[in-house]
Amino acid sequence: xxxxxxxxxxxxxxxxxxxxxxxxxxxxxxxxxxxxxxxxxxxxxxxxxxxxxxxxxxxxxxxxxxxxxxxxxxxxxxxxxxxxxxxxxxxxxxxxxxxxxxxxxxxxxxxxxxxxxxxxxxxxxxxxxxxxxxxxxxxxxxxxxxxxxxxxxxxxxxxxxxxxxxxxxxxxxxxxxxxxxxxxxxxxxxxxxxxxxxxxxxxxxxxxxxxxxxxxxxxxxxxxxxxxxxxxxxxxxxxxxxxxxxxxxxxxxxxxxx
Numbered sequence: 001x002x003x004x005x006x007x008x009x010x011x012x013x014x015x016x017x018x019x020x021x022x023x024x025x026x027x028x029x030x031x032x033x034x035x036x037x038x039x040x041x042x043x044x045x046x047x048x049x050x051x052x053x054x055x056x057x058x059x060x061x062x063x064x065x066x067x068x069x070x071x072x073x074x075x076x077x078x079x080x081x082x083x084x085x086x087x088x089x090x091x092x093x094x095x096x097x098x099x100x101x102x103x104x105x106x107x108x109x110x111x112x113x114x115x116x117x118x119x120x121x122x123x124x125x126x127x128x129x130x131x132x133x134x135x136x137x138x139x140x141x142x143x144x145x146x147x148x149x150x151x152x153x154x155x156x157x158x159x160x161x162x163x164x165x166x167x168x169x170x171x172x173x174x175x176x177x178x179x180x181x182x183x184x185x186x187x188x189x190x191x192x193x194x195x196x197x198x199x200x201x202x203x204x205x206x207x208x209x210x211x212x213x214x215x216x217x218x219x220x221x222x223x224x225x226x227x228x229x230x231x232x233x234x235x236x237x238x239x240x241x242x243x244x245x246x247x248x249x250x251x252x253x254x255x256x257x258x
Contacts, residue, residue, distance in 0.1 A: 010247060014240045015050035019043040050239040051231030059242035061219045064193040067200075067212045072117050078211055079184035080160070081120045083111040084171050084191040084199060085127020088144040099144035103216070104192050108145060110215035111190045112152045120188055123154060124178060126162040126171040140164075168195075168248070169257050172202040185209055192216035194242060198249045201258035 011017040026039035049055055086104040101108075111123050127141035140163035149159055162174040179185070186209040191199045193214035200210050218238060228235075252258035 010244060013247065014243055015046045016236060016240065019046045022046075047236070048231055050243075051233070051236040053228030053230075053232065053235045056235040056238040056242070057219055057228070059239050059246075060194055063195075063197055063242055063245055064214070064217055064219050067193060067196045067214045069193070069214055069217065072113060072119070075114065075119055075188065075213060076211055077118070078120045078186040078188045078209075079182075080122040080124050080179060081111050081114050081188045081190060081213070082171075082175055082179075082203070083107055083123060083125045083145070084168070084189075084195070085125070085141045085145070085165070086192065086195075088141050088148070099147060101148075106216040107190050107192060108148060109152075110213065112149060112154055114188060114190070114213060115154055115158065122158050122160055122184075123149065124160040124162065124175060125149070126165045126175050128162070128164045128166050128170075168199055168202050169252070171199070172206050172208075175203070176206050176208070187211070188213045190215055192218075194218060194245055198245055198252060198258065201249065202252060205256075205258055 012021050020043075022039045022043040026036045026043070029035050029039070084107065087102060087108040088099045088105070111125075114120065115123055125142050125145040127145065140161075142161040142163040146156075146159050146161055150156055160178055162171070162178060165171045165174045175187075179187070185207065187203065189196070189200055189203060189208075189210050190213045193216060196212050196214045200212050203210050218241075249258060
């Protein structure tokens with residue numbers, strides 16, 4: 001139930017869904033023009049602000065600046081590299097072909113680089129399928145990631161898979177089940193930089209010694225940031241991504257998961 005609610009309720013909290021909700025209420029209350037104007041103006045302000053590149057970058061930076069990406073040679077060795085799902089698309093791979101990569105594929109590239117640099121002897125990829133979202137997928141995301149890693153010269157015996165986890169909490173839980181039997185407690189945790197605060201907190205809560213190894217940074221230094229105040233769809237998506245992480249971190253702390 002938590003999984004379903006966690007996918008549905010936030011839709012009406014994020015700027016886009018909340019704006020639609022306000023417009024729907026305004027439409028229902030069209031006989032009260034004063035209230036309607038307030039709701040429509042509120043919807044406009046939400047969309048304008050959170051569609052701004054300036055706002056989206058500030059929100060993402062508040063997450064990504066908590067962890068920096070160190071040079072590979074400066075990263076300590078660990079028992080295992082744990083990579084969280086999100087690097088491959090939800091859709092099925094083309095028959096006989098490789099799975100498609102998403103904008104978060106840096107997670108997989110970085111994990112393979114760490115292993116080839118001798119930072120750990122194993123990679124554990126954690127990522128399953130959500131039935132009501134991934135009904136058309138051929139296999140789990142973990143299986144798709146393993147296929148890609150093998151193509152990038154990662155030995156099959158160095159790959160461990162968790163094909164059940166459906167969210168960050170389950171990533172940590174199922175990884176513990178797999179790794180503790182092997183005596184592995186120090187992990188290099190690889191995920192997108194904006195997701196690292198919540199992910200690292202969830203793994204530490206379960207007793208792991210975590211060395212964050214963030215990838216997929218989405219912010220940049222731009223002296224013209226104020227000139228990016230005009231709205232665009234990509235900035236709205238990035239704002240909602242950051243808000244999702246802050247909301248998720250709050251929920252995890254309230255539930256004792258972080």
